[in-house]
Amino acid sequence: MNRRVLLKSRPVGVPQKEHFEIVETPVPTAREGEFVVRNAFLAVEPAMRGWVNAVGNYSEPVGIGEVMRSFAAGEIVESRHPDYSVGEQVMGMFGWQDHAVSDGRSVVRRVARDPDLPLSTSLGVLGLNGITAYFGLLEVAPPKSGEAVVVSTAAGAVGSCVGQIAKIMGCRAVGIAGGQPKVALCRDVFGFDAAIDYKADGDLGRALKDACPAGIDVYFDNTSGPISDAVLGQLNVGARVAICGTASVASWDPVPLGPRVERHLLVKRARMQGFLVLDYSRRYGEAIDQLSRWVKDGRIAYREEYLDGIEAAPDAIAGLYRGENLGRRLIRLS
Numbered sequence: 001m002n003r004r005v006l007l008k009s010r011p012v013g014v015p016q017k018e019h020f021e022i023v024e025t026p027v028p029t030a031r032e033g034e035f036v037v038r039n040a041f042l043a044v045e046p047a048m049r050g051w052v053n054a055v056g057n058y059s060e061p062v063g064i065g066e067v068m069r070s071f072a073a074g075e076i077v078e079s080r081h082p083d084y085s086v087g088e089q090v091m092g093m094f095g096w097q098d099h100a101v102s103d104g105r106s107v108v109r110r111v112a113r114d115p116d117l118p119l120s121t122s123l124g125v126l127g128l129n130g131i132t133a134y135f136g137l138l139e140v141a142p143p144k145s146g147e148a149v150v151v152s153t154a155a156g157a158v159g160s161c162v163g164q165i166a167k168i169m170g171c172r173a174v175g176i177a178g179g180q181p182k183v184a185l186c187r188d189v190f191g192f193d194a195a196i197d198y199k200a201d202g203d204l205g206r207a208l209k210d211a212c213p214a215g216i217d218v219y220f221d222n223t224s225g226p227i228s229d230a231v232l233g234q235l236n237v238g239a240r241v242a243i244c245g246t247a248s249v250a251s252w253d254p255v256p257l258g259p260r261v262e263r264h265l266l267v268k269r270a271r272m273q274g275f276l277v278l279d280y281s282r283r284y285g286e287a288i289d290q291l292s293r294w295v296k297d298g299r300i301a302y303r304e305e306y307l308d309g310i311e312a313a314p315d316a317i318a319g320l321y322r323g324e325n326l327g328r329r330l331i332r333l334s
Ligand SMILES: NC(=O)c1ccc[n+]([C@@H]2O[C@H](COP(=O)([O-])OP(=O)(O)OC[C@H]3O[C@@H](n4cnc5c(N)ncnc54)[C@H](OP(=O)(O)O)[C@@H]3O)[C@@H](O)[C@H]2O)c1
Pocket: 045, 046, 047, 128, 129, 132, 153, 154, 155, 156, 157, 158, 159, 176, 177, 178, 179, 182, 222, 223, 227, 243, 244, 245, 246, 247, 248, 249, 275, 276, 277, 278, 320, 321, 322, 323, 324, 325, 327, 328, 329
């Protein structure tokens, strides 16, 4: 049987377990021009909150009763498509389900078998998370050697990669993460020069000053909210800010209020720019090639965390927003 996780009702804010249901249907078969993928890993992303909310986003909301949209990676088990063969590994938008049918358009990339770069990495450091870090840092907020680069959700899939690319570029990398285990991961595994626990008692602004005594040149913003308020006040002249995500904002309706930053950006001649990784879809190959080399050379470390079985899926997004994940969160199917 094919187990599928359907969206049962529409959440306001972060989707919880009760917004999903698991149903079983027969394993699908391919028609002419299609193939069937058996998923081995399903992705769990902060962005999924936006995909199920009715509030305006960059993609249509997932419909009630539809399979939850998600990236997944697996192996082709049946093919009637001229360009895809049985046994090939692929990563794409296959949804939260055991098996998916595709005509090729939902494939993001084919994954070569390589024991040093397992299939799961195509959903993390060598997937859209790594690619987001790569283009977001190097193209949207390009750092210069010697500059201070600050990133929020620093222990996560995107943030850990941003910090390590910043180090490769010769910068001082400073991470902000929630809790001591994440801070230790940033320092000890990902090689950040300094890491700050924003959940600890104390003044985040003070901790940032200590970590970046010469000010902040680049801010890779994954959270918005109070963390960003503390960072933006310490930007240097000519600073660059990449707006990648807004993990700390539970809902944009009503729009949350915060400090006005225009005067500060003016005085500091700073630039703030949002981006979507999809904007770079024609250049994914370039990022994957470079990231693969860095991983193989030991210059980029990655951490993955597995939830076993599709039964774990309904609560998995809420868990991300509880900050539970230590590394890239994936659902592993047997
Ligand atoms: N622009 C794009 O195209 C694009 C593409 C991919 C991802 N993104 C964004 O990149 C960011 C990181 O994604 P990821 O996949 O690497 O996820 P992740 O960082 O592995 O997981 C999300 C993290 O968000 C943090 N968080 C949750 N609630 C928070 C709160 N109230 N305040 C502060 N932090 C909170 C938690 O870390 P802590 O425990 O450290 O707080 C949690 O572990 C997300 O904002 C995501 O939406 C953007």
